[in-house]
Amino acid sequence: MPAMSNSPWDRRAVLRAALGLAAAGGLAACGGNNGRGGGSGSGAGSGGTLVQYFHAYGEAGTEQAVKRYAKAYEEAHVTTQWITGSNFESKLFASLLTDKAPDVFEFHPQIQLVESGQVADLTDLIEPVKDDFNPADIRSHTVDGKIYGIRMIDDPQFFFYRKSLFDEAGVGVPRTLDELLATAAELTNDKVKGIYLGNTLHSIVNPLIWASGADTLDDRNEIAYHTDGVVGGFRTLRKLFTSGDLLLDAPTDFWDPSALNQGLTAIQWCGMWAMPQMQEALGDDLGIFPFPKVTGGGKQAVYNGGWSMFVNAKGRNVEAAREYVKWLWIDRKDYQEDWALSYGFHIPPRTSIAESADRLTSGLPAEGVRLFHEFGHFDNIGWTQAMITALEDVLANCVRKGGDPEAELDKADAKVNRELDKLFG
Amino acid sequence: MPTTTARGAARPASGKASPPRSRRGPGARRTLAFWLFTGPFLTGLLVFVYVPILWSAWLSFFEARFTVTPSEFVGLENYRTMLTDDEFTGSLVTFTVFAAIIVPTTWALSLALALAVNRLRFLRAFFRSVFFLPTAVSYVAASLIWKMSVFNGVRFGLANTVLGWFGVDGIAWLASPDPPWYWLVIVTVRLWLQAGFYMILFLAALQNIPPELYEAAAVDGARPGWQTFRYITLPQLRATSTAVVLLLLVAAYQAFDEFFNLLSKTTWGRPPLVELYHKALGDSQDYGAGSAGALVLTLLICLVTLLQGRIMGFGRAEGAK
Numbered sequence: 202m203p204a205m206s207n208s209p210w211d212r213r214a215v216l217r218a219a220l221g222l223a224a225a226g227g228l229a230a231c232g233g234n235n236g237r238g239g240g241s242g243s244g245a246g247s248g249g250t251l252v253q254y255f256h257a258y259g260e261a262g263t264e265q266a267v268k269r270y271a272k273a274y275e276e277a278h279v280t281t282q283w284i285t286g287s288n289f290e291s292k293l294f295a296s297l298l299t300d301k302a303p304d305v306f307e308f309h310p311q312i313q314l315v316e317s318g319q320v321a322d323l324t325d326l327i328e329p330v331k332d333d334f335n336p337a338d339i340r341s342h343t344v345d346g347k348i349y350g351i352r353m354i355d356d357p358q359f360f361f362y363r364k365s366l367f368d369e370a371g372v373g374v375p376r377t378l379d380e381l382l383a384t385a386a387e388l389t390n391d392k393v394k395g396i397y398l399g400n401t402l403h404s405i406v407n408p409l410i411w412a413s414g415a416d417t418l419d420d421r422n423e424i425a426y427h428t429d430g431v432v433g434g435f436r437t438l439r440k441l442f443t444s445g446d447l448l449l450d451a452p453t454d455f456w457d458p459s460a461l462n463q464g465l466t467a468i469q470w471c472g473m474w475a476m477p478q479m480q481e482a483l484g485d486d487l488g489i490f491p492f493p494k495v496t497g498g499g500k501q502a503v504y505n506g507g508w509s510m511f512v513n514a515k516g517r518n519v520e521a522a523r524e525y526v527k528w529l530w531i532d533r534k535d536y537q538e539d540w541a542l543s544y545g546f547h548i549p550p551r552t553s554i555a556e557s558a559d560r561l562t563s564g565l566p567a568e569g570v571r572l573f574h575e576f577g578h579f580d581n582i583g584w585t586q587a588m589i590t591a592l593e594d595v596l597a598n599c600v601r602k603g604g605d606p607e608a609e610l611d612k613a614d615a616k617v618n619r620e621l622d623k624l625f626g
Numbered sequence: 627m628p629t630t631t632a633r634g635a636a637r638p639a640s641g642k643a644s645p646p647r648s649r650r651g652p653g654a655r656r657t658l659a660f661w662l663f664t665g666p667f668l669t670g671l672l673v674f675v676y677v678p679i680l681w682s683a684w685l686s687f688f689e690a691r692f693t694v695t696p697s698e699f700v701g702l703e704n705y706r707t708m709l710t711d712d713e714f715t716g717s718l719v720t721f722t723v724f725a726a727i728i729v730p731t732t733w734a735l736s737l738a739l740a741l742a743v744n745r746l747r748f749l750r751a752f753f754r755s756v757f758f759l760p761t762a763v764s765y766v767a768a769s770l771i772w773k774m775s776v777f778n779g780v781r782f783g784l785a786n787t788v789l790g791w792f793g794v795d796g797i798a799w800l801a802s803p804d805p806p807w808y809w810l811v812i813v814t815v816r817l818w819l820q821a822g823f824y825m826i827l828f829l830a831a832l833q834n835i836p837p838e839l840y841e842a843a844a845v846d847g848a849r850p851g852w853q854t855f856r857y858i859t860l861p862q863l864r865a866t867s868t869a870v871v872l873l874l875l876v877a878a879y880q881a882f883d884e885f886f887n888l889l890s891k892t893t894w895g896r897p898p899l900v901e902l903y904h905k906a907l908g909d910s911q912d913y914g915a916g917s918a919g920a921l922v923l924t925l926l927i928c929l930v931t932l933l934q935g936r937i938m939g940f941g942r943a944e945g946a947k
Contacts, residue, residue: 287890291908294911298692298693400800449779449801451778452778452780590908597893601892602802603804
C-alpha cells in the first residue's frame with residue numbers, strides 16, 4: 202500500500218510520535234533528579250539508629266569530622282545527611298513533615314519551630330553548663346524561659362579587604378555606606394571590581410538594617426526595620442548595584458573566599474569561617490571591617506550568625522536524640538573545639554573553649570573576635586524564615602530590579618505582620 | 627506541480643487505518659503476559675502519578691499549612707487565593723514568554739540539525755551522536771555549567787571572553803533583570819539540552835519520506851533546495867512536527883530545573899512550577915494553595931493540548947491537509 206505509507210498520518214508515524222511522547226516522559230523523569238523530595242534516610246529513629254542533618258560546610262574535612270564524631274558515639278548508630286545546595290531550609294522544612302525526618306538537625310533559632318512543637322525543649326541539658334555559654338547564645342534560643350537549641354558555633358560576618366589594593370588606590374577603610382561606594386569606585390579597574398556582596402546580596406540585608414540604627418523586630422516583636430534610614434540604605438545599594446563597581450554573577454557565592462582570593466574583588470562580605478583559607482592565599486594582605494554606618498544615627502554592624510543543634514520533638518526516638526546531642530555538644534568539649542577551630546574559624550560559644558582557643562587570640566582572628574563583641578548582632582528567635590524571605594524579596598525587587606524601597610517595604614510589612622499575628626497574635 | 631503531488635499522495639490515506647486485529651488471539655497466557663509486562667509500569671504510574679494527583683486534588687480544598695493530612699475544609703478558598711495571586715498569574719505570563727521563544731527556536735534548530743545530518747555522507751552516526759549527547763546531561767548539571775562557566779559575570783567567563791574580543795564590556799547575565807539577559811541563558815541551556823532529541827525524531831521522519839516523491843518532483847521541474855523543502859519535505863514532516871511542537875510545549879510547561887538553579891532567590895523569571903514550589907514547599911509550606919495552583923495548571927495544560935490537537939489536527943487523519 203504505497204499510498205498508505207505516504208500519508209503523514211499513517212500508523213507508523215503516529216506510533217513514532219507516541220513512542221517519542223513516552224521517551225520524552227521517561228527522559229523528563231530522568232532529568233527530574235535534582236534533589237527534590239526527601240533523601241533516603243535509613244530507618245530514622247528505629248531502635249538505636251539516629252539521623253542527623255547538616256548543611257554542606259565549604260571547608261575541607263568538615264563532613265569527615267561530623268561523621269567521625271558520630272561514629273565515636275557508642276549508644277546509637279548515627280547516620281549523617283550532608284545536604285548540599287543553597288536551600289537547606291526548604292529541604293529541612295519539607296523533610297520534617299515526613300517520617301524520614303531527621304532526629305537531630307542543625308539550624309538557626311526560629312520561633313515557628315517552637316510554636317509548631319517541632320523542636321524539643323533542651324533546657325535541662327544546657328542548665329548545668331549554662332554559665333559557660335555566651336549569654337547572647339542562650340538568649341537567642343530561649344522562648345518563655347525554655348531553651349530549644351544548643352549553639353555549636355558563632356560565625357561573625359563582616360567585610361574582608363586586600364590591604365595592598367587599598368594602598369595602591371590610596372583609600373582608607375570606609376566608615377559610612379556612602380564612603381563604601383566611593384571606595385569601591387576607586388578600587389575598580391578593568392581587572393578587579395571594587396566590592397562583592399554575594400550573588401544575591403541577601404546576606405547584607407540584616408547588617409544594612411542594623412547599620413541604619415534600626416532592627417528587624419523590636420522588644421514587643423513588632424516591625425522595626427521600616428525606617429527612613431533603611432529606605433535610604435536600599436536606595437544607596439541600588440546606586441552601588443548599577444555603578445559597575447560591584448562584582449556580579451561570580452562563580453562562587455559570598456560564603457566562599459574564592460572571589461577575594463582570586464583577585465576578582467578588592468572587598469568581599471564573608472564570614473570568619475573563611476579566614477584561614479584567605480590567610481593561606483593572601484598572607485598579610487588581608488584586613489577586615491564591619492558593615493559601615495548607613496545613617497548618622499546608625500552604628501557599624503556585624504552579623505553574628507552561626508549554627509545550632511536541635512532535636513526533632515516529633516522524631517521516633519527523642520530521648521536517644523537528646524542523649525546524643527548532650528554527649529556531643531555539651532560533654533565532648535574536645536570535639537566542640539575541633540569543630541570550631543580545625544577547619545574554618547568559628548567562635549566557640551562556650552567561654553571555657555573560647556578562652557583557650559590560641560588560634561583566635563592574636564592577629565586578624567583576634568580582630569574578628571573584637572568586631573564580634575563590639576559590633577555584633579545575634580539572631581532574634583522571633584525573626585523567622587518567612588520574614589527573612591520577605592526582606593530578601595525587598596532587596597531583590599528594589600536593589601536588583603530597581604523598584605521603590607518604600608513600596609516594597611510596605612509589601613514586606615504585610616507579609617511579616619501576617620507571620621507575627623500567627624506567632625504572637 | 628509539486629503541490630498536487632504532495633497533496634495527492636496524502637489524500638488516499640484519509641480514514642482510520644483499521645488495526646490488524648486478527649493477529650491478536652485471545653488466551654489466558656496473552657493476558658498474563660500483558661499484565662506481566664505492563665504491571666510494573668502501571669503500578670508505578672498509579673503510585674507515583676495518580677495517587678499524588680488525587681491527593682493534591684483533595685488537599686486543594688483544605689487549609690493545609692505545614693501538613694499533608696489537613697482537617698480544615700475551606701472549599702474554593704485556595705483557588706480564589708491562587709487565581710488572584712499576582713505572582714501566580716505572573717508566572718503564567720513568564721511561561722508564555724518562555725514557550726513563545728523556546729518552542730519555535732527548538733523546532734527550527736532541531737529540524738535544521740536533522741536536515742544537515744541527513745545530508746551527510748560520512749560520519750553521520752558520529753554527528754548524530756554528538757548532537758544527541760546533551761540530551762543525556764541533567765538539567766541541573768547543565769544549569770550549573772551555564773551559570774558558573776559559560777555565563778558567569780566575571781571577565782574570564784566564556785561569554786564575556788568572547789564579548790571582550792570585540793571590545794564589549796563584561797555583562798552580568800543573571801544578576802539584573804534589566805535588561806533581561808537571563809532569558810538568553812535560560813533559552814540557550816534548554817536549546818543545547820533538548821535540540822538533539824528532537825533532531826532524532828525529525829531524522830527518523832526524514833528518512834521515512836519516500837525518495838520517489840523527490841524524483842517525481844525533479845521530473846516535474848522542482849528545483850532542489852527551498853522549493854522541494856517547502857513543498858515536499860515540510861508537508862511530509864507534518865505529523866512529526868505536530869508531535870514535536872506538542873512535546874516542546876509540554877516540556878516548557880514542566881520547566882523547573884534551569885529556572886530554579888539559574889535564577890535562585892529572584893522574584894522574577896519564575897515559571898508556574900517554580901512559583902508553585904515556592905508556594906507549597908517554600909517558607910510557608912502551604913500545600914493547600916500549592917495544590918490548587920497545580921490543578922489550575924493541569925487544567926490549563928489539558929485545555930491547551932486539546933486546543934492544539936483541534937487546530938493542528940493531531941490524531942485525526944481528516945485534518946492532515
